[in-house]
Amino acid sequence: MLSRVAERIYWMSRYLERVENAARLVAVYSELLLDLPEDEKLDWSLPLQILGMDGAYSRSDHEEGELSFLLASQGNVASVLSSMNFARENARTTRDIVPSEAWRAINELHLYAVKSLPGMIRRPSSVVPAEIVGRCHQITGILEGTMSRGPAYWFVRLGRTLERADMSSRIIDVAATILLTGRDELHLHDSTIWRAVLRAQSAYQMYRQYVRRRILGPDVLRFLLRDADFPRSITHCVSVLEESLQQLPRCEKTLAEMAALRNRLEGIDLQTMEPDVVHLFADELQLDLASLHNAIFETWLNPMAAVRPD
């Protein structure tokens, strides 16, 4: 498989996961806003922060407002619409590899997003994002159900899982810093907010089934970090990443990165869950994920680094 094609497949998968995660976050957050009293005043800056767009946004430059910036801004390369464009373009330029049913679903999702996202800004609701999440599930299902377990599939899986772990770490980070520190006025609504944190990861139902206690912040964090069986927990993502990397040729360097990541994950003290510890940990986790991405790029995706087989 060509390095250039592997790179596009990997990014197609990352962008699709990013679209799904952002859409889910918007859907959950829209509902959360309805559940919180008017005077608690949560605005859309929190999702912007989670998605790492807070730095690029300024109220004066972006009159259309935060939600529009997040969802549909053409000028924002990280907006959901931009991610969707990148996902489709990567798929369009690898149509020889991507199963045609998956291409069709991606193309249709793109048409849907272009048509529906701008309209959603006037009346935020969870209908459009929920539809987007549903279609992303459909695409994931097609890819899982139709791709042979060869390199293209493993790059799809790597892209999806790395993006997923990255998103989990961001949510954990923001949730921990905001909710475990100050903001006393929000404590009244703790369980509402922690429920939203779980929902933003599609984790609510599984949490209830497997934790069986009332919803508490430290339990939620433990679940999202450490649960070995929940597909969006960091620990589970790490296992999937390891498994996928092992299927690819010349994977030693990337596996070394994985070992460092796993050590860090297992080293954290989950008993105390001090906010600053969690925050620092989430930061380091994101750096680990970034260096894993670099190792993947250098090993397989950088065509100029290709070497002749022995």
Place this chain on the structure above:
Amino acid sequence: MESTRNITIDWAGYDPGQAYDDIIDGSGNPRKAAHELAARLGAMSSRELRARQQAAESAIVETGITFTVYSEGQNIDRAWPFDIVPRTLDRAEWRTTEAGLQQRLRALNHFIDDVYHGQRIINDGKFPREVIESSKNFLTACVGASPVHKVWANICGSDLVRDKDGTMYVLEDNLRVPSGVSYMLENRAITKQVFPELFARQKIMPVDDYPAELFNMLVSLSPRPGDDPHVVVLTPGIYNSAYFEHSYLARRMGAELVEGSDLVVGDDDCVYMRAIEGLTRVDVIYSRINATFLDPEVFEKASMLGVPGLIRSWRAGKVAIANAPGTGVADDKVVYIYVPDMIRYYLGEEPILANVPTYQCADPDSLKYVLEHLPELVVKPANESGGYGMLVGPHSTAKERALFHDLIQKNPRNYVAQPVITLSTVPTVVNRKLEPRHVDLRPFILQGEGMYVTPGGLTRVALRRGSLVVNSSQGGGSKDTWVVG
């Protein structure tokens, strides 16, 4: 019941004028191959017709069947323009056409091989030396090269047109990087959804074999027979107007779609691709890049599309390239004039398909005639494709004719002229009704060890009333083509 007012077409009132219509004969009755189709269309309400046309168009948008146009400084991915009414051809007539196409390509391949070796045809006085000497597509880097099976043009797309009296003529042979076959295949897939009942009721020759036939032909060119040869499709990249097709064919063949920068020629003269496993040997390249951009060491120095050393590797027999570099020498409208002579010279046969009568401006008598009759002629540059740089006499202004008068006189070798062919027509959906529109036909012919011709081909249609320009970049659309019988 729909009221009769709503019925889409009354064949008695359908008037193709001077043109030959492929569906309806001069007395308003359906032709033999079009019986089922004409009956079905005749029974369809205009609402149903429009619904089917819309269903086809949204299927095209959803499956992402596109072509790329360069416009206003941007590359735009446009939905493929398609008309649901197929063009029908009678199977008995098609057998003759098919034989004629094979005959042409065999002769052309003899010619190309001869031109790059002994030039027997020139030495025997059957072909003018100056045509080759002045051809910008004759590549000295290819002299003496020997492609597998002595075949240079492995893939050919010939354009066929029908004149007023129904005679099928060859308008040109596209031997460089002919495109359109993916649309032929997609058009069929859509038409099966639009008119499934007609496929059940009669024998329409399937076209789906093409990718497999193409792949088998490419495999037969491999310099390492016996192994599983590694076949790639070489594209100029995602901004090329035919990128959709490159990707489509790669997918349908299970071949890698590569760009020039993905390939590298090693010290051993072999071609490798930059893959996740490391560098991997490539055996056969189906090239969709013009030959002069293939290798900056030999041709266009500034080409970013090519692979340095590729021609060296090809000449050393370490990699096969289809079509072979240098093939373009026969894709020249002056060379075209001699194809019937080539058939007689190399094959000892009479041509089965006729050329459109063509005036070669390099010939003084013809030049005089052409300059005096510009308003009735079509003037074409010898080496362009895509319908660019042409003068269509009857539709031209005095200013355009004056410009061409100058151009031709300055460089007569570069121009040919033909009488205007009134292309045949096929009913086409226009505002919920069916009206005649002019069409041509591009079948695709493969030559490797054996030969293959697509049953039918890509029918292109000029969507504007009276227009004879069928190119998709200039307002043309396309139709499915049925060989029936």
